[in-house]
Amino acid sequence: DAGVTQSPTHLIKTRGQHVTLRCSPISGHKSVSWYQQVLGQGPQFIFQYYEKEERGRGNFPDRFSARQFPNYSSELNVNALLLGDSALYLCASSFPSYETQYFGPGTRLLVL
Amino acid sequence: GENVEQHPSTLSVQEGDSAVIKCTYSDSASNYFPWYKQELGKGPQLIIDIRSNVGEKKDQRIAVTLNKTAKHFSLHITETQPEDSAVYFCAAQNTGNQFYFGTGTSLTVIP
Numbered sequence: 001d002a003g004v005t006q007s008p009t010h011l012i013k014t015r016g017q018h019v020t021l022r023c024s025p026i027s028g029h030k031s032v033s034w035y036q037q038v039l040g041q042g043p044q045f046i047f048q049y050y051e052k053e054e055r056g057r058g059n060f061p062d063r064f065s066a067r068q069f070p071n072y073s074s075e076l077n078v079n080a081l082l083l084g085d086s087a088l089y090l091c092a093s094s095f096p097s098y099e100t101q102y103f104g105p106g107t108r109l110l111v112l
Numbered sequence: 113g114e115n116v117e118q119h120p121s122t123l124s125v126q127e128g129d130s131a132v133i134k135c136t137y138s139d140s141a142s143n144y145f146p147w148y149k150q151e152l153g154k155g156p157q158l159i160i161d162i163r164s165n166v167g168e169k170k171d172q173r174i175a176v177t178l179n180k181t182a183k184h185f186s187l188h189i190t191e192t193q194p195e196d197s198a199v200y201f202c203a204a205q206n207t208g209n210q211f212y213f214g215t216g217t218s219l220t221v222i223p
Binding site: 004033035040041042043044045048055056058090100101102103104105106 | 116146214
């Protein structure tokens with residue numbers, strides 16, 4: 001079975017732009033979580049979605065938003081990009097929202 | 113919210129020796145503690161996990177122990193091999209189903 005997939009793998013944007021990151025969970029998994037990982041740090045929780053509803057939100061500004069589609073794939077949107085948004089964005093999926101999370105390879109975002 | 117601390121930040125061991133990484137957490141209601149291995153340029157990979165109703169779990173060369181009273185848990189890798197070299201993260205899941213990660217331990221196994 002395919003694992004969690006994310007696209008694109010790398011992305012370069014300039015300050016003020018908008019970005020959309022995509023995630024497809026493991027087949028059968030209904031929950032998707034998004035994390036931001038700054039170089040040298042552990043992943044930091046951004047959002048969790050389960051059955052298309054937001055189940056949790058981390059301490060991130062409103063410039064960050066997400067949604068989950070009927071096929072359980074998900075998008076993370078970031079508006080008005082700042083240099084500090086440069087990071088590896090990770091998506092993790094799990095069957096119910098409280099079970100073991102499996103991570104994708106991430107999208108590396110560079111904001112110039 | 114939950115706060116997870118992880119030590120050491122870097123660890124070098126000779127091949128064949130054991131490696132131990134320790135984490136503490138603050139929320140006594142946290143009930144699930146996974147460990148992830150992250151290699152350069154890749155996403156974290158689950159290597160072992162433990163739930164709050166268990167004190168120890170072992171999978172071949174990897175073991176995890178949990179002390180709920182002291183609110184700390186540890187990863188033990190025995191007979192280390194060069195391919196064990198990576199960054200290891202501990203995490204704790206609270207009752208809100210959110211995961212909180214430690215800051216990572218960079219493990220280097222010297223051949």
